[in-house]
Amino acid sequence: MALRPVVFSGPSGSGKSTLLGLLFKEFPNEFGFSVSHTTRQPRPGEVGGKHYHFTTVEEMEKEIHRGNFIEHAKFSNNMYGTSKQAVQDVLKNNKICLLDIDEQGVKSIKKTDLDPLCVFIAPPSLETLQNRLNERGTETAESIERRMATAASALQYSKEKGVYDIIIVNDILEAAYKKLKEFLLQVLHFGNRFDNHFKGIKNK
Numbered sequence: 093m094a095l096r097p098v099v100f101s102g103p104s105g106s107g108k109s110t111l112l113g114l115l116f117k118e119f120p121n122e123f124g125f126s127v128s129h130t131t132r133q134p135r136p137g138e139v140g141g142k143h144y145h146f147t148t149v150e151e152m153e154k155e156i157h158r159g160n161f162i163e164h165a166k167f168s169n170n171m172y173g174t175s176k177q178a179v180q181d182v183l184k185n186n187k188i189c190l191l192d193i194d195e196q197g198v199k200s201i202k203k204t205d206l207d208p209l210c211v212f213i214a215p216p217s218l219e220t221l222q223n224r225l226n227e228r229g230t231e232t233a234e235s236i237e238r239r240m241a242t243a244a245s246a247l248q249y250s251k252e253k254g255v256y257d258i259i260i261v262n263d264i265l266e267a268a269y270k271k272l273k274e275f276l277l278q279v280l281h282f283g284n285r286f287d288n289h290f291k292g293i294k295n296k
């Protein structure tokens with residue numbers, strides 16, 4: 093049976109990368125990250141090919157035109173997208189593919205035959221979201237404003253029936269991670285890969 097990919101979505105700053113990082117740390121052999129393409133500039137510490145494939149508008153448009161992208165979207169004047177190759181690279185290693193994409197991407201990927209599980213990471217409040225973006229220190233005031241403007245509509249969309257399989261409010265990080273992990277352990281029926289781990293949780 094094909095391994096179902098897991099799509100993470102949620103407002104910028106809600107904690108997707110943080111939670112994904114915890115999953116990869118705990119289960120390095122189970123999960124693989126679908127590396128998205130983007131035309132935005134790398135943030136300090138970001139590595140091409142690992143966090144994103146950094147590219148140009150011209151190159152990305154050419155590849156989209158060739159049909160090589162599953163989904164793509166524009167956000168804050170930059171293009172983002174998931175190439176078919178990025179997902180294949182994970183699946184060929186027999187790992188569960190994790191994706192970090194926005195709600196436009198979620199709509200597109202749900203139309204494919206990938207049958208993704210969709211997880212929405214929500215902030216405890218818009219105020220906390222803004223504080224976290226400020227504290228992360230990666231955005232200009234203008235960029236934070238743009239992110240906050242789209243956050244409200246993303247939260248609204250997350251409540252529509254049938255879009256997300258679970259909504260996780262990332263208030264206390266440890267609690268959010270536990271909820272995420274338990275959900276994935278329960279839903280991803282793919283052999284007995286997590287059995288021992290799951291028993292460990294149930295016995296606690």
Ligand SMILES: Nc1ncnc2c1ncn2[C@@H]1O[C@H](COP(=O)(O)OP(=O)(O)OP(=O)(O)O)[C@@H](O)[C@H]1O
Nearest residue numbers: 103104105106107108109110224228262263264265
């Ligand atoms: N539960 C939490 N409590 C406090 N701070 C948190 C929590 N989760 C994440 N953070 C912090 O909030 C900031 C935003 O988190 P993160 O970068 O993971 O968000 P993101 O959803 O991946 O954002 P983007 O979509 O912009 O990449 C980071 O500085 C992170 O350390």
